[in-house]
């Protein structure tokens with residue numbers, strides 16, 4: 001036994017799994033963990049120390065010797081030449097790049113307040129929170145969301161209808177698990193939010209792209225193309241990525257189609273809180289008197305995406321089916337974070353934060369648009385939408401928007417090409433860019449100049 005322990009440590013150190021200077025468990029703790037006699041581990045540690053792999057630090061325990069040299073890892077198989085590493089995430093992780101889409105103003109998040117509420121919440125941790133959380137979500141948070149949705153989005157729902165998920169993708173995945181059968185048709189706006197498209201394809205949906213114009217999804221085209229589709233995904237408040245709103249006539253047509261054909265509508269209401277001209281429009285769900293709409297909200301835009309908290313409001317008749325589905329997976333979200341968000345909402349901080357961000361974003365949006373117009377002159381048409389967190393810039397160029405975006409990305413700007421989110425060509429070409437993290441006029445000018453240099457002359 002002591003030889004086995006010795007060998008495992010030796011290989012782990014040589015292959016870098018244990019790093020020079022890293023502390024290892026005390027002989028007593030390791031013996032207890034492995035159910036061995038203390039002497040067995042002592043013998044292995046003594047040999048490792050004798051050969052220079054470990055060093056004792058007295059009271060401070062034992063660590064991997066600092067001078068140990070790591071061997072190269074054995075190669076399992078030769079790597080294919082020049083293959084790009086696989087992308088693990090649909091959305092870039094880590095510190096956002098300039099102009100990155102969909103990230104709220106991280107500099108303006110009230111971190112002090114958040115950490116105060118967080119510390120209070122951890123101090124109040126009771127035994128119940130140490131056990132498994134409710135897979136439907138924390139009861140207080142579900143209550144807080146249902147209370148928020150009526151004044152903010154015109155939605156009447158009980159806390160029972162609210163399911164907490166780990167992000168919009170998880171909400172969509174849950175909706176597909178419960179409502180979609182493989183091979184069924186699914187209307188998707190064209191252009192769309194690409195992660196949603198990939199997720200639906202993986203769930204086995206047959207996607208029917210439905211064009212979007214200045215009044216939102218062309219519902220009549222959807223009915224013509226796939227009248228028997230099982231589901232439709234829409235972003236009615238602020239179409240992703242064109243930013244238009246679904247007109248009231250089309251909202252009524254969509255609901256009437258869903259009711260008569262028995263289809264489900266998933267409403268993605270990701271950033272509707274931010275509207276700069278006029279009051280936010282009520283959600284499509286607010287008009288749903290027959291229970292065909294599932295409403296997907298997220299905390300990624302109104303708080304921050306690192307939270308990984310979103311929610312899905314399902315019609316009353318679907319509550320049992322969704323409860324069974326989340327119960328089967330027994331995953332759920334960390335209860336502590338949910339409690340913290342519930343505190344934040346109950347104490348009125350969320351509404352205050354949204355209000356502040358609305359006026360900050362209104363400023364940042366104009367600042368970026370002005371800087372772009374100054375840098376590009378007549379060559380640019382900035383389409384300022386009534387709401388949202390990004391703008392759309394149509395740039396005159398002989399090159400395609402995807403080529404312009406690629407040039408800009410090489411200069412470290414995270415702009416994206418509209419055409420890469422589309423199946424058809426009706427939406428045209430444009431660059432999409434986030435304005436929420438552009439903190440000053442000087443920064444806006446610098447970014448606009450960099451973009452101008454990257455995309456070159458017409």
Ligand SMILES: Cc1ncc(COP(=O)(O)O)c(C=O)c1O
Pocket residue numbers: 101102167168169193235240268270298299300305309310
């Ligand atoms: C169209 C759209 N829907 C939903 C989301 C929210 O996704 P999540 O909750 O995973 O952050 C985003 C975020 O960028 C989005 O652009």
